[in-house]
Amino acid sequence: MSKQICTLLVLFFWGVVSLSAQVKVTGKVTDEMNSPLPGANIMVKGTKSGVVSDFDGNYEIQVQQGDILEFSFIGFQTQSQKVIGGG
Numbered sequence: 001m002s003k004q005i006c007t008l009l010v011l012f013f014w015g016v017v018s019l020s021a022q023v024k025v026t027g028k029v030t031d032e033m034n035s036p037l038p039g040a041n042i043m044v045k046g047t048k049s050g051v052v053s054d055f056d057g058n059y060e061i062q063v064q065q066g067d068i069l070e071f072s073f074i075g076f077q078t079q080s081q082k083v084i085g086g087g
Contacts, residue, residue, distance in 0.1 A: 025083060026060045029053045029071060040073040045080065 029040040036057025043050035044061070045068040053059045063069065063083050072078040 022062060022064055023083060024060060024062055025069065026058070029057045029059065029073070031076070037073050037076075040071060043070045043072070044068070045070050 029037045029042070031037055036053070036055075038053055038055045038057060040053040040057065040059075041050060042053065042059050042061055044063055049061075049063075051059050051061045061069070065083055067083045069081050069083065070078055071081070
């Protein structure tokens with residue numbers, strides 16, 4: 001029996017909340033077929049700060065520029081994405 005590992009695909013939509021380095025990141029977590037992944041974990045690497053995607057795979061999180069977001073979901077490989085800006 002072979003175990004198939006799927007890649008977690010993440011769509012990012014960036015938005016600036018203030019003039020400081022803090023940004024609001026919103027997006028949708030989907031699989032390879034573009035189906036939403038409800039209950040996916042989105043964590044700021046090295047912290048205890050994180051959120052869970054909603055029923056439609058959507059999420060919103062406050063982060064600092066340069067933070068690394070880690071996206072995980074059971075049965076998928078964890079993916080990381082650096083927050084590089086806003087606007």
